[in-house]
Amino acid sequence: MTNVFIVSAPSGSGKSTLVNRLLAEDPRLDFSISYTTRAPRGNEKDGESYHYIGREDFQARNAKNEFLEWAEVFGNYYGTHISSLEQAQAQRHDLVLDIDVQGARQLKQRIPYAVSIFILAPSREILEKRLRARSEDSEAVIERRLREAANEIRNYADYDYVLVNDQVEDSVRNLQAIVAAERVRRIRMEERIGPILATFDR
Ligand code: ADP
Numbered sequence: 396m397t398n399v400f401i402v403s404a405p406s407g408s409g410k411s412t413l414v415n416r417l418l419a420e421d422p423r424l425d426f427s428i429s430y431t432t433r434a435p436r437g438n439e440k441d442g443e444s445y446h447y448i449g450r451e452d453f454q455a456r457n458a459k460n461e462f463l464e465w466a467e468v469f470g471n472y473y474g475t476h477i478s479s480l481e482q483a484q485a486q487r488h489d490l491v492l493d494i495d496v497q498g499a500r501q502l503k504q505r506i507p508y509a510v511s512i513f514i515l516a517p518s519r520e521i522l523e524k525r526l527r528a529r530s531e532d533s534e535a536v537i538e539r540r541l542r543e544a545a546n547e548i549r550n551y552a553d554y555d556y557v558l559v560n561d562q563v564e565d566s567v568r569n570l571q572a573i574v575a576a577e578r579v580r581r582i583r584m585e586e587r588i589g590p591i592l593a594t595f596d597r
C-alpha cells in the first residue's frame with residue numbers, strides 16, 4: 396500500500412532542503428511532480444520541478460478530472476496529476492507531495508490515509524534571514540512572502556505533524572522518523588501479517 400506524504404510550508408522554511416534530503420536517502424520515496432501554469436524560474440526544467448503547461452491546457456485537464464487536487468496559488472494554477480499516485484502504486488513506492496494548504500485539505504478528503512506534515516521556521520526573524528540568505532527574491536517579494544507566511548502558518552492545525560526546522564540534521568531525522576513510523580502502522584502491515592499468521596496455523 397502506497398503511503399502518501401503531504402508536505403506544506405511557507406516559502407523559505409526549508410521545505411525543499413528537507414524534502415530533497417529525504418528523497419535522496421530513500422529510494423522507495425517518489426516525488427510527485429505537479430502541473431503548473433506558472434513560468435519556469437531560473438534553471439528549472441520542464442519535467443523536473445514541474446510540468447509547465449498553459450492555462451487552457453490546465454483547465455481542459457481539470458475538466459477531465461486528471462488532477463487529484465488543484466489550487467490557484469499567487470495567480471497560477473497548480474495540480475497533482477493522478478498518474479503520480481498511480482506510478483508510485485505500480486512501483487510499490489511511497490509518494491511525497493509538496494503542495495499548499497488548499498491542496499492538502501482536498502487530498503486529505505480524497506485520500507484519508509494521507510499523512511500531512513507542516514514545516515515551520517523557528518521564528519519570523521529566522522524565516523526572514525533564510526529568505527535573504529537564499530538571495531533568490533527581490534525585497535518586495537521577500538516582504539510579500541513574509542506576509543503570506545503569517546497567513547499560511549494559521550493552517551498548521553489541519554496537519555498531522557508539525558516540524559520546526561531549526562537544525563537541518565534534526566529535521567531530516569524527524570522527517571525520516573515520520574516516514575518510518577507510518578510504514579509500520581498496523582493497517583499497512585496486513586499484507587505481511589497474513590503469511591506470518593499462516594505459519595502458526597498448523
Ligand atoms: P523552501 O523550499 O521552504 O522555500 P528552502 O529549502 O529553499 O526553503 O530554504 C530556504 C533557505 O534556508 C535556503 O537558503 C536553505 O539553504 C536555508 N535553510 C533551510 N533549512 C535550514 C536550516 N535548518 N537552518 C539554516 N538554514 C536553512
Ligand code: 5GP
Binds near residue numbers: 465466
Ligand atoms: P512555487 O511556485 O514557489 O514552486 O510554489 C508555490 C506554492 O504552490 C507552494 O506552496 C507549493 O507547495 C504549491 N504547490 C506546488 N505544486 C502544487 C500542487 O500540485 N497543488 C497545490 N495545491 N499546490 C502546489
